[in-house]
Amino acid sequence: MKTVLAVLESTAKYFADRGVESPRLNIDLLLAHVLGIKRRMDLYMVFDRPLSDHELDTLRDFVKRRSQGEPLQHLLGTVEFHGREFFCDRRALVPRPETERFVELILKFPLPDDARCIDVGTGSGIIALTLAAERPNARVQAVDRSGNALRLARDNAAKLGLTERVELRQGDLLATCPGPFDLVAANLPYIPTGDIAGLAREVQHDPMIALDGGADGLAVVARCVTEAHERLAPGGRIALEIGHDQAAAVNTLLTDAGFSNVESVRDYQEVERFAFAMKT
Ligand SMILES: C[S@@+](CC[C@H](N)C(=O)[O-])C[C@H]1O[C@@H](n2cnc3c(N)ncnc32)[C@H](O)[C@@H]1O
Known part of the structure; x- marks a missing residue:
């Protein structure tokens, strides 16, 4: 046993040998997931517990898939984000x-209490x-353009009891969302198409529509900047998450818009x- x-x-050694980051x-x-233990720390209370055959079989399947690059969050089925648990697949x-x-940074913006906000490219809905x-x-x-993302x-x-609070729509950027808005927040695809094949194994499990930002990575972001300027109320803010080397190009897009x-x-x-x- x-x-x-x-x-x-x-298994930590097995993962390390196969290049899984943070193996332990x-x-x-x-x-912990297989044993139904909520907090990682509680595993340390049951170090001597023997695993049943069924638990070992379930774990073996997860370990195999993880070592082949399937994201941990897909195997767990959930992810923690800003103190809340979201489904993730x-x-x-x-x-x-x-x-x-x-x-965290957006939550510090000086927006009206009843601000009209939109999350463009919402994916799992976290923002x-x-x-x-x-x-x-x-x-x-x-x-979001993706029906799958919207279903998630x-x-x-x-899951969070927020169905009545957030209006979810399918569409291309802001085409179906007339506004006006006080905040346009967007984490859109920004990877140049040619870079995608070279990304980590885990990233290859993300939907292509969530990654592919066209030849220079900024095709979708650039359209969003233009549309956001049209839809924002005076004093409204745009907030974009972008690629590691795109700050100068995106600042130019924003200024030009x-x-x-x-x-x-x-x-x-x-x-x-x-x-x-800001839109003035
Ligand atoms: C990088 S993912 C971000 C998802 C989520 N906002 C997050 O931060 O985890 C980009 C999202 O934008 C969506 N998307 C891509 N092109 C779009 C478009 N033209 N209009 C609306 N959504 C789009 C994708 O389906 C994907 O869900």
Whole structure:
């Protein structure tokens, strides 16, 4: 019989040998999931517990898929974002830590209490749903071109009890969303098409529509900047999450579209990851 501790140690080594990042964290979370243990720390209370054959079989399947590059969040089926649990699967992009920082910064904007907000390219709905949860009087819409993403966003709205608070629509950028808005927030696809094949194995499990930003990576973002300027009310803000080397190009797009107060803001890795601006 294999114990929890023996499985943790042998699988951490197995993952490390196969190039899985943070091997111990991965096996801790997978095993806790299989055993129905909520908090990772609680695994340490059951180190000597033997695993049943059924538990071992389930875990083996997860370990195999993880070592082949399937994202941890897809295997767990959920992801934590800004203190809330969201469903996470292949229907939309796996939420990234940078986007948590993006939302934290947006929540500091001096917006009216009942601000009209839209999350463009909502994916799993994390940005729109977090804004709705944190700003109970805000009027929040979210749009995505992908029907799959919208279905996941709907599942997440229901999970968080926010179905009535966020209006979800299918459409191309702001074409179906007349506004006016006080905030346009968008984490749109920004990877140059030619770079996608070289990205990590895990990223290859994200939907192509969530990654592909065209030849220079900015095809979708550039259209969004123009449409946002048309839809924002005076004093309204645009907030964009962008690629690591796109700050200068995006600042030019924003300035050319007529925005003022254009600024690039760094994420916790010191990368200029966010572009903010105001419509005057
Ligand atoms: C990088 S993902 C971000 C998802 C989510 N906002 C997040 O931060 O995790 C980009 C999203 O934009 C959507 N998208 C791509 N092109 C779009 C378009 N033209 N109009 C609306 N949504 C689009 C994709 O389907 C995808 O869900």
